[in-house]
Amino acid sequence: xxxxxxxxxxxxxxTPGQALVEIGRDVxxxxxxxxxxxxxxxxxCRHTSASLTIQENAAPAVQCxxxxxLVRIAPEDGHYRHDDEGPDDMPAHIRAMLxxxxxxxxxxGGRLALGTWQGLYLVEHRxxxxxxxxxxxxxxx
Amino acid sequence: xxxxxxxxxxxxxxTPGQALVEIGRDVxxxxxxxxxxxxxxxxxCRHTSASLTIQENAAPAVQCxxxxxLVRIAPEDGHYRHDDEGPDDMPAHIRAMLxxxxxxxxxxGGRLALGTWQGLYLVEHRxxxxxxxxxxxxxxx
Amino acid sequence: xxxxxxxxxxxxxxTPGQALVEIGRDVxxxxxxxxxxxxxxxxxCRHTSASLTIQENAAPAVQCxxxxxLVRIAPEDGHYRHDDEGPDDMPAHIRAMLxxxxxxxxxxGGRLALGTWQGLYLVEHRxxxxxxxxxxxxxxx
Numbered sequence: 001x002x003x004x005x006x007x008x009x010x011x012x013x014x015t016p017g018q019a020l021v022e023i024g025r026d027v028x029x030x031x032x033x034x035x036x037x038x039x040x041x042x043x044x045c046r047h048t049s050a051s052l053t054i055q056e057n058a059a060p061a062v063q064c065x066x067x068x069x070l071v072r073i074a075p076e077d078g079h080y081r082h083d084d085e086g087p088d089d090m091p092a093h094i095r096a097m098l099x100x101x102x103x104x105x106x107x108x109g110g111r112l113a114l115g116t117w118q119g120l121y122l123v124e125h126r127x128x129x130x131x132x133x134x135x136x137x138x139x140x141x
Numbered sequence: 142x143x144x145x146x147x148x149x150x151x152x153x154x155x156t157p158g159q160a161l162v163e164i165g166r167d168v169x170x171x172x173x174x175x176x177x178x179x180x181x182x183x184x185x186c187r188h189t190s191a192s193l194t195i196q197e198n199a200a201p202a203v204q205c206x207x208x209x210x211l212v213r214i215a216p217e218d219g220h221y222r223h224d225d226e227g228p229d230d231m232p233a234h235i236r237a238m239l240x241x242x243x244x245x246x247x248x249x250g251g252r253l254a255l256g257t258w259q260g261l262y263l264v265e266h267r268x269x270x271x272x273x274x275x276x277x278x279x280x281x282x
Numbered sequence: 283x284x285x286x287x288x289x290x291x292x293x294x295x296x297t298p299g300q301a302l303v304e305i306g307r308d309v310x311x312x313x314x315x316x317x318x319x320x321x322x323x324x325x326x327c328r329h330t331s332a333s334l335t336i337q338e339n340a341a342p343a344v345q346c347x348x349x350x351x352l353v354r355i356a357p358e359d360g361h362y363r364h365d366d367e368g369p370d371d372m373p374a375h376i377r378a379m380l381x382x383x384x385x386x387x388x389x390x391g392g393r394l395a396l397g398t399w400q401g402l403y404l405v406e407h408r409x410x411x412x413x414x415x416x417x418x419x420x421x422x423x
């Protein structure tokens with residue numbers, strides 16, 4: 001049995017404003033470069049107005065519906081106390097809290113153990129384009 | 142100190158349609174079979190219309206209320222663009238995004254460190270029964 | 283390369299009733315005491331009416347707005363079946379399910395890899411003060 005080791009990294013993501021941005025390919029490339037077959041990948045989105053989700057990767061309409069639902073459930077005109085960073089800031093915090101900023105994914109047989117229809121996304125909740133960072137940790141052998 | 146090692150596995154779960162399905166016993170049995178005392182268990186639900194949650198395990202009414210609330214917050218008649226897989230599909234994606242598909246649980250003294258009232262559940266969000274899969278990763282010694 | 287090892291612990295948190303309670307300092311102190319530079323920290327809130335979140339640490343109004351939003355989305359008068367532990371119990375379960383009870387955070391260069399504006403919080407969803415426990419697991423070297 002190969003000895004366990006770990007690797008850490010940082011993934012930079014450019015977002016176009018409010019959107020689900022596919023990050024699965026970049027993440028898989030970084031994982032492959034660490035040369036492990038079995039292990040555990042952890043991702044942390046280092047922001048409070050963007051988040052991470054694992055969601056349907058086939059039908060683009062699903063992503064539109066997810067974003068529209070988040071806008072409806074945490075709207076811009078929500079009578080928030082915190083409004084000094086623009087009307088889209090506080091709802092972005094709420095949407096990020098709901099969807100979460102950390103994910104852990106087993107690596108099995110050299111591949112992330114995601115299901116067939118599962119894609120990996122950074123969710124940008126602000127209206128404007130942003131530079132985002134995801135911290136990566138891989139444990140394995 | 143014993144050397145760290147890891148194990149991976151796959152848990153199959155049959156669901157009866159929309160429900161919280163208790164998986165704690167099966168998960169604990171798999172963990173016990175790996176013969177570790179301290180460690181970290183990670184679960185990934187490999188689907189986008191089912192999810193995982195840690196919730197109250199004593200009062201069955203809690204589970205009814207959780208499901209009813211999810212139906213109310215993401216209803217079937219939500220005017221979604223994505224509706225080619227049936228009216229319960231898009232709300233299932235939203236509910237899965239809200240509740241999440243990964244969980245990480247410390248193993249301490251040979252037992253998962255869940256609280257007294259915490260149970261481990263797969264949440265089926267579709268109306269029809271489904272075969273579901275959960276990828277498992279255990280690190281420890 | 284230093285050999286990987288692990289540590290487990292328990293953090294006790296006193297809450298004043300419904301609030302976001304900052305736990306980042308206590309968590310960072312426990313992590314520092316384990317003497318690791320690189321690794322992965324996992325937290326599990328051992329309750330079903332309190333949860334964990336990573337959120338904005340600068341503007342106190344954000345925390346008020348997050349709590350107010352959770353109250354609005356899962357109100358006390360929600361016609362729940364489960365009401366034998368008080369009107370604030372069932373909404374607390376819902377809010378805990380939404381925000382989640384586990385978090386995993388990479389440790390890089392001796393520090394948790396949180397972003398500049400990210401704070402670590404236990405979210406108390408009950409009205410009364412409570413004693414809460416968080417199970418901790420650290421893997422690293």
